[in-house]
Amino acid sequence: MAESTRSVPTAGVAMTAIGVALIRVQESRRPDRLYDDPLAEVFVEAARPSFDDNRWARFEALADQFFEGRSVAVKLVDDHVLEAVAAGCEQIVLLGAGLDTRAFRLELPAGIGFFEIDLPELFAFKEPVLAAQQARPACERRVVAADLSGEWARALRASGFRAELPTLWIDEGVLGYLSREHAYDVAVTVTDLSAPGSRFGIARFAVDQAAPQYRALRRLVSEDGNQDRPINGLGPDGGAWFAAHGWRTSFRGWDELTAPYGRPVAMNDPEAGNILAVRQ
Numbered sequence: 326m327a328e329s330t331r332s333v334p335t336a337g338v339a340m341t342a343i344g345v346a347l348i349r350v351q352e353s354r355r356p357d358r359l360y361d362d363p364l365a366e367v368f369v370e371a372a373r374p375s376f377d378d379n380r381w382a383r384f385e386a387l388a389d390q391f392f393e394g395r396s397v398a399v400k401l402v403d404d405h406v407l408e409a410v411a412a413g414c415e416q417i418v419l420l421g422a423g424l425d426t427r428a429f430r431l432e433l434p435a436g437i438g439f440f441e442i443d444l445p446e447l448f449a450f451k452e453p454v455l456a457a458q459q460a461r462p463a464c465e466r467r468v469v470a471a472d473l474s475g476e477w478a479r480a481l482r483a484s485g486f487r488a489e490l491p492t493l494w495i496d497e498g499v500l501g502y503l504s505r506e507h508a509y510d511v512a513v514t515v516t517d518l519s520a521p522g523s524r525f526g527i528a529r530f531a532v533d534q535a536a537p538q539y540r541a542l543r544r545l546v547s548e549d550g551n552q553d554r555p556i557n558g559l560g561p562d563g564g565a566w567f568a569a570h571g572w573r574t575s576f577r578g579w580d581e582l583t584a585p586y587g588r589p590v591a592m593n594d595p596e597a598g599n600i601l602a603v604r605q
């Protein structure tokens with residue numbers, strides 16, 4: 326485990342993956358848990374020695390602030406994955422996979438192609454930890470070490486991705502760390518690689534970037550202390566862009582989607598929710 330500890334991502338966007346793993350650990354310990362993710366605790370234990378006590382305490386406090394909404398969001402994506410597979414998607418691509426473990430913990434058909442795209446430094450930590458646990462995926466998992474602001478499509482194809490098969494594309498927030506230009510470059514590439522029946526989920530939320538928890542997140546992740554955040558991600562026009570480029574779109578509100586889970590996460594905002602885009 327020492328080798329994986331030395332490669333822990335302790336700064337930058339890759340660091341946020343550890344925070345999401347912390348949230349999954351908290352959820353897995355609840356008697357009323359929405360999902361069980363034992364590998365999340367393994368990742369957290371491997372990462373902890375690389376943080377000093379003060380920084381780790383800030384990290385845990387921040388994870389607590391995001392816990393309820395983020396944990397429910399994990400469950401929503403879990404359900405979306407299973408629905409997409411049932412609807413005929415034969416491949417799953419995680420854009421900014423982080424320390425995701427769905428290839429291991431969801432009951433997926435063995436023939437599903439499961440592609441995880443993230444930065445090389447993230448996988449330099451993740452893969453040794455999985456190997457030490459002798460973790461075995463339920464499906465055909467492939468790791469794609471690539472930067473989404475670069476030539477990631479070539480690396481995805483080289484890993485065995487087949488553009489002629491319907492694919493579920495998952496973005497759990499990574500596009501928000503890209504410039505607006507690069508985020509739409511990703512959308513163009515996803516469209517080019519998507520066979521009819523492919524799916525892409527677009528979150529629609531009004532986020533107050535000046536709120537204390539978001540400012541604290543930027544302080545913790547930032548390598549240079551710069552608190553300025555440019556306009557990133559797909560923005561409010563993401564759904565309209567997909568609708569204009571060969572995707573059929575439909576919207577479901579956050580409160581409707583999350584009500585079955587019985588958690589106190591209602592937003593009471595009819596504009597907040599998820600846009601499902603299906604390639605025509």
